[in-house]
Amino acid sequence: MTYYNDLLKLCAFDESEILSQKDRLERTFQILGLGPADFEKAEARVNESFDIELMGIRKVLGIWLKELFDAVLAREEGKKIIYFGYPPFQYTGSVIKTAAGSKNDFYVGCPEIVICQTLGQIFDKLIPLLEAGETAGLPPGHAMCSLLQIKLGAIEKGFIPVPDLSIATSYFCDMGPKAEELMQNRYGYPVEYVDGSLDSPWGAWPDYDRETVYYLGGQVNRLFGTLKDKFGLEINEKVWEKAGLVCGKLYMSINELGKYLTADPVPLSVADTELILGIPTACTGIAVEEGPEAIRILAEEVGKRVEKGTGVVPKGSPRVVILLQSLSDTAVNHLIEEAGMAVPLTMVMLPPVRPPEPYPYPTLGEKRAEQAMFTGAYHSTYGWIKRNIDSLKLVDLDGVIYSYPFSCRPIVCTSKLTKLEIEKETGLPTLLLELDIYDKRNYSIASLRTRLEAFAEMLKAKKAQVNKEKAK
Numbered sequence: 001m002t003y004y005n006d007l008l009k010l011c012a013f014d015e016s017e018i019l020s021q022k023d024r025l026e027r028t029f030q031i032l033g034l035g036p037a038d039f040e041k042a043e044a045r046v047n048e049s050f051d052i053e054l055m056g057i058r059k060v061l062g063i064w065l066k067e068l069f070d071a072v073l074a075r076e077e078g079k080k081i082i083y084f085g086y087p088p089f090q091y092t093g094s095v096i097k098t099a100a101g102s103k104n105d106f107y108v109g110c111p112e113i114v115i116c117q118t119l120g121q122i123f124d125k126l127i128p129l130l131e132a133g134e135t136a137g138l139p140p141g142h143a144m145c146s147l148l149q150i151k152l153g154a155i156e157k158g159f160i161p162v163p164d165l166s167i168a169t170s171y172f173c174d175m176g177p178k179a180e181e182l183m184q185n186r187y188g189y190p191v192e193y194v195d196g197s198l199d200s201p202w203g204a205w206p207d208y209d210r211e212t213v214y215y216l217g218g219q220v221n222r223l224f225g226t227l228k229d230k231f232g233l234e235i236n237e238k239v240w241e242k243a244g245l246v247c248g249k250l251y252m253s254i255n256e257l258g259k260y261l262t263a264d265p266v267p268l269s270v271a272d273t274e275l276i277l278g279i280p281t282a283c284t285g286i287a288v289e290e291g292p293e294a295i296r297i298l299a300e301e302v303g304k305r306v307e308k309g310t311g312v313v314p315k316g317s318p319r320v321v322i323l324l325q326s327l328s329d330t331a332v333n334h335l336i337e338e339a340g341m342a343v344p345l346t347m348v349m350l351p352p353v354r355p356p357e358p359y360p361y362p363t364l365g366e367k368r369a370e371q372a373m374f375t376g377a378y379h380s381t382y383g384w385i386k387r388n389i390d391s392l393k394l395v396d397l398d399g400v401i402y403s404y405p406f407s408c409r410p411i412v413c414t415s416k417l418t419k420l421e422i423e424k425e426t427g428l429p430t431l432l433l434e435l436d437i438y439d440k441r442n443y444s445i446a447s448l449r450t451r452l453e454a455f456a457e458m459l460k461a462k463k464a465q466v467n468k469e470k471a472k
Contacts, residue, residue: 166191
């Protein structure tokens with residue numbers, strides 16, 4: 001038995017799969033510098049951090065490892081490589097992969113997220129990549145996005161190959177294109193920059209200035225032109241619809257799981273749901289193919305827990321929504337439940353609000369840009385806040401945890417205003433929780449625990465008072 005067998009079996013690989021993939025597995029682990037001691041530590045970490053009695057969770061962990069193998073070996077296996085930034089523009093990555101057809105000669109993905117989910121959550125080996133990224137041009141102490149430090153460090157150390165094209169998007173985050181320019185100059189690969197504007201006036205959403213859509217739509221259309229000129233990939237309405245159907249299977253499974261997560265008690269830890277929610281934002285390959293079935297299995301298993309009344313915290317515990325889970329540190333994701341609060345959903349799982357009737361834009365890029373306006377985040381600070389508030393009004397909650405990465409300008413700059421507006425319009429107590437969802441060096445677990453425990457006690461006292469008044 002090889003040193004990696006036990007971990008892979010824990011992550012739902014069967015013996016024949018391990019044998020047939022032996023050369024790929026060992027080459028990946030060689031490139032990443034993972035040896036027997038790393039796998040022994042990872043096995044213990046997976047057992048401790050995730051609900052592995054659920055086959056669905058084990059399969060999802062296995063899917064993330066398969067995505068890691070594909071990302072690391074893409075160049076050696078002769079793939080054309082296209083990276084897209086985080087957060088992606090809708091599901092553009094899957095659209096590009098769909099346009100490539102069934103030849104399977106393209107790797108399209110967001111490898112830094114894949115690395116967080118695997119080298120971070122499973123192996124706890126992100127710090128060397130962060131340090132390599134800092135040394136290569138994104139220094140510590142300057143509020144640089146740690147996710148971009150991970151990407152830079154992974155290319156610098158040869159963990160992931162230099163791409164044939166990288167898509168840098170600044171319609172939400174301005175740090176991505178700046179870091180991509182550094183990497184473009186350092187490694188010589190081409191970058192397509194997709195710009196936008198978040199300058200819509202306060203109070204405008206869901207209305208918008210059409211010039212904003214024309215501008216962002218033009219940028220997206222230019223990207224489509226680059227993909228056609230460079231790779232012969234045709235992006236049109238038919239391709240977009242086909243990609244939507246493929247992604248739709250994944251979202252249908254996630255929605256089915258989400259129905260059970262609203263139960264009281266909540267049947268699944270937020271540490272486990274994070275594994276699910278990262279798939280659509282980072283992956284276009286094996287995770288999209290195998291993810292729907294894995295999540296369907298998980299939904300069935302979680303449904304049985306709901307029937308039995310099994311939960312991760314006691315029934316009647318305060319229910320909170322969080323903005324973001326950690327993509328790298330499972331200890332952070334468990335803190336909320338350890339403090340006695342249940343997390344039925346995150347803000348990305350909030351029910352959508354009904355958009356207004358679309359304007360008849362003539363181009364595909366403009367149509368997709370208008371859809372982005374309706375989501376709020378690419379519209380303005382007001383759009384981001386108002387969209388979340390409108391959705392919060394549709395669910396039964398006791399509080400909100402606005403967990404924001406301190407080095408993420410689009411989110412951190414709206415944090416205090418978001419808290420004020422949520423509390424004013426919904427009455428929900430809101431905790432601002434500063435952390436880093438990619439780099440565990442930038443916060444103290446003990447400090448986060450103290451703040452969460454205090455917030456939980458306040459919510460419990462308030463909930464008890466409400467129940468007492470109802471009983472009168």
